[in-house]
Amino acid sequence: MRVTIVVDDARDGFRLDRFLSSRISRLSRTRVQAIVRSGQVARGGEVLLRVATRVYAGEQLVLTRPAPEEPPAVMDYGVLHRDAGLLVLDKPAGLPVHPSARYHRHTLTHLLRTRLGPEHGWELAHRLDRETSGVLLLGRSRGTASALKRAFRERAVEKRYWALVHGRVERARVVEMSLGPAMDSRVRIKMGPRPESRGGLPARTELEPLAYGLFRGEPITLLAVTPRTGRQHQIRAHLAALGHGVVGDKLYGLDERRFLEVVEDGRPVALLEEELGLGRHALHARSIELAHPLSGARVRFEAPWPAELAALCPAPST
Numbered sequence: 001m002r003v004t005i006v007v008d009d010a011r012d013g014f015r016l017d018r019f020l021s022s023r024i025s026r027l028s029r030t031r032v033q034a035i036v037r038s039g040q041v042a043r044g045g046e047v048l049l050r051v052a053t054r055v056y057a058g059e060q061l062v063l064t065r066p067a068p069e070e071p072p073a074v075m076d077y078g079v080l081h082r083d084a085g086l087l088v089l090d091k092p093a094g095l096p097v098h099p100s101a102r103y104h105r106h107t108l109t110h111l112l113r114t115r116l117g118p119e120h121g122w123e124l125a126h127r128l129d130r131e132t133s134g135v136l137l138l139g140r141s142r143g144t145a146s147a148l149k150r151a152f153r154e155r156a157v158e159k160r161y162w163a164l165v166h167g168r169v170e171r172a173r174v175v176e177m178s179l180g181p182a183m184d185s186r187v188r189i190k191m192g193p194r195p196e197s198r199g200g201l202p203a204r205t206e207l208e209p210l211a212y213g214l215f216r217g218e219p220i221t222l223l224a225v226t227p228r229t230g231r232q233h234q235i236r237a238h239l240a241a242l243g244h245g246v247v248g249d250k251l252y253g254l255d256e257r258r259f260l261e262v263v264e265d266g267r268p269v270a271l272l273e274e275e276l277g278l279g280r281h282a283l284h285a286r287s288i289e290l291a292h293p294l295s296g297a298r299v300r301f302e303a304p305w306p307a308e309l310a311a312l313c314p315a316p317s318t
Contacts, residue, residue: 003063012057016041016048019055020063025188026100031264040064071269073106073130080135080301085144085294087122090303093133093280097124108136126152129233131248134161134285134303144293151290152230158289161225161235162210162305164282164313165244166253169221172208175238179203179231187256187263191237204228205238213313215247216277222313224286235283247312248278282309 011019020041021032033051035041041048042062043055055061078090095111096103104110112120122138125148139145151157178200182192194200204227211222221244227234233252239245240252250272251259258275261267273279289300305315 001065003065005061005063007055007057007059007061009057011055013054015051016053016055016061017051020061021188026263028186028188028264035063035065070104070106071102073103075106075111077108077111078303080303083294085140086148086292086299087138088288088301089136089138091128091133091136091285093131093306093308096130097127097136103130125149128285129283131250131280132283132285133280133306135288135301136285137288137290137301139293147293148290151293155228155230156290158287159227159285160287160289161227162284162286162309162315163223163225163235163239164213164215164247164309165221165223165239166215166218166247167221167244168212168219169207169209169223169244172206175203175205175207175242177203177238177241179234179237182237185256187251187259189232190251190256191231191233193237193241201231202229203231203234203238205235211313211316215312220247220313222316236281247282248273248276249281249283250276253281278308278312280308282312284309 005023007019011022016036017029017032021027021029036051037049039047039049040063043059073096074092074094076092077095080090081088091108096107098109099107112122116122121141123141123145125137125139125145128134128136137148139148177193178196179191180194180200182190183194185192196202206226206228208224209221210224213220225235236246236249236252245253253276258272262269262272284306285303287300287302289298291297292299
């Protein structure tokens with residue numbers, strides 16, 4: 001597998017390892033250095049072996065990697081609604097939305113091409129993490145997709161999640177806690193509390209307890225969660241900081257060394273899931289409400305509570 005990466009103006013003069021780790025954020029600097037030293041990076045036909053080599057704007061680097069054995073994924077989705085300008089899916093947990101270094105064919109985008117044809121014309125308006133299930137919106141390329149994306153950017157979309165969390169949450173509350181890259185963490189994608197004076201961004205999440213249950217003999221709470229801002233991992237990071245982490249969360253629910261053992265050292269993810277007691281994190285995009293991109297009428301779409309989470313805590317009667 002060959003990937004071409006062009007050096008942008010903002011990274012002109014970077015060391016090779018720093019450049020690659022900034023462009024491929026899931027890889028640690030140590031992992032990037034190992035890739036370079038193994039001869040997997042070239043520039044103009046020359047293999048670059050020194051991690052301190054400087055790279056300059058406009059240069060093309062070719063990263064050659066062995067074709068990975070793609071992990072399995074849940075290759076399915078449900079259709080909640082479809083009309084001329086809007087396609088609403090119920091994405092299962094375990095299905096990545098976009099291709100990545102680990103997933104290529106086992107993604108929603110590939111599945112859509114397979115089911116609807118390569119020129120199906122639908123474009124994702126937002127995304128969900130691989131382990132998050134629930135409502136996902138698509139619009140027409142060069143049509144309603146741009147209006148949907150603008151609505152998300154302008155926070156004109158009401159999103160509501162359901163989350164199973166550890167502990168008993170007794171009352172509704174609002175969490176206002178700025179977030180940024182987790183301080184003192186080795187995981188590049190991990191978010192955590194960070195003051196705005198140190199680069200944190202304002203983040204607001206509203207929580208409401210709906211039901212209670214037990215998991216492995218310990219109390220859990222089913223929360224309705226409404227994020228009022230859209231920071232990376234906002235819900236999971238806020239809940240973890242409160243001491244009510246999402247059940248089954250591999251990144252925020254354990255010492256991060258467990259996560260790194262899987263990502264960097266090849267520890268089987270099944271062992272991590274066994275330790276957590278659940279094969280996914282218990283976060284579900286329950287509903288989305290917005291103005292229809294064609295009619296302007298207010299519409300709402302809801303995804304059913306997944307069976308594997310209902311087995312832990314049934315949905316409350318309405």
